[in-house]
Amino acid sequence: MSTSGVMGEPRLSSSELDAIERFYDAVPRRRADAENHGPLTLFVRRGDGWPYYARPTFGHPGPVSAEDVAAVRARQRELSVPEAFEWVLEITPGLDAAAEATGLPVRRCPLLVLSGEPVQVALPADISLALVTPRDPDLAAVQAVAHVAFGALSTAAGPAGPAERDATAAALPAGHTAAWHASLVEGTMVHAAARGRHGALAGPLCAGSYQHAEGVAEIVGVGTLPAARRRGLAAAVTAALARHALDAGARTVFLSAQNDDVARVYERVGFRRIATACIADPAEHE
Structure with a gap:
């Protein structure tokens, strides 16, 4: 009902x-x-x-x-x-x-919950998109994308790009990096990344993941470097993860959006709002 x-x-x-x-x-x-x-x-x-x-x-x-x-x-x-x-x-x-x-x-x-099939998003010609494997040589850079993306004060385009990503990758705590790598090896999480092929915006630019259990997949951590925003990368990564989750047997695919503006991006991919996710944390004051 x-x-x-x-x-x-x-x-x-x-x-x-x-x-x-x-x-x-x-x-x-x-x-x-x-x-x-x-x-x-x-x-x-x-x-x-x-x-x-x-x-x-x-x-x-x-x-x-x-x-x-x-x-x-x-x-x-x-x-x-x-x-x-x-x-x-x-x-x-x-x-x-x-x-x-x-x-x-x-x-x-x-x-939001995926309604039907995800709408696939065309990528710019200079961008590739693929699942991340444990053998990828740029795992730290992929992991660092989300740190830079969510460290920005808004979802608008900005100057932070590959230089900030690479500096963050070099400073990642060893324990977090090991746990992230373990999730790849064990298959408890699936990661995807959009990468620039060349030029000033080369390497991982947008990344996201999904975790799964009980026939349900949650897409999490989709973030784009501010310097690479407004190119449809987050929508493309989200659609690719949703497609993979369905193909892997997930019956429900869902996610939580940072705000209404971000939710509209996911709605264009095929998600619909069904409820409200709440987070309570003293860090919200910072």
């Missing part, structure tokens, strides 16, 4: 949201220990790599209070991990107010 509202509002599908909720619970368990805190579960990463977060306990029927959030934040401080929370607003509607009551800012992002 689904409901639809006026244009621009999410169209909710309980089956899609149930599948996504199962996915959200399954993916962190590959590399994290799950601590049960009643209505919240804290995922604590094992070994090096990006830290995880807390999210609503899968299947928990009750609401989440500000006291629940405060207790998990205290545990996160005890473990010296980020005081971060992620959830779907329509599944756990009171968590935004509870998080804000403890002083955590909440960012609300469009959550």
Whole structure:
């Protein structure tokens, strides 16, 4: 059963949201220990790599209070991990107010699901696009693209380009690089990159990934160097990842957009909004 509202509002599908909720619970368990805190579960990463977060306990029927959030934040401080929370607003509607009551800012992002086949995007003649393999010689540069892209203050075109990418690649923590490489070898994530063939914009310019579990694939981390924006690269990488996920057997392909402007890029590829992804993190104040 689904409901639809006026244009621009999410169209909710309980089956899609149930599948996504199962996915959200399954993916962190590959590399994290799950601590049960009643209505919240804290995922604590094992070994090096990006830290995880807390999210609503899968299947928990009750609401989440500000006291629940405060207790998990205290545990996160005890473990010296980020005081971060992620959830779907329509599944756990009171968590935004509870998080804000403890002083955590909440960012609300469009959550979109692929509807039908992805619309393939033509690339400029000087750009190639391919999946990333463990043997690619520029793995660090591919990984660094997202750091530079998301470090920019907006999604507009800007001066940051290959020089900033290469400097970032040289400074990546060894543990993060190893975890990223392991995801390639194990196949737990699939990465794709658009690369400039020559000239000032040579090498990786746009990159993205998808992670998968329970027949669901989430496209994440699609970012373009500011100097290479407005050329359709992010849309092309997203479409290629979506196509690969479907061919690999995914029944649901979804993603979260940074804002409405970015969501419109994904809508042109074939995604439609169904809900709202929430992120609460003190870093939102910075």
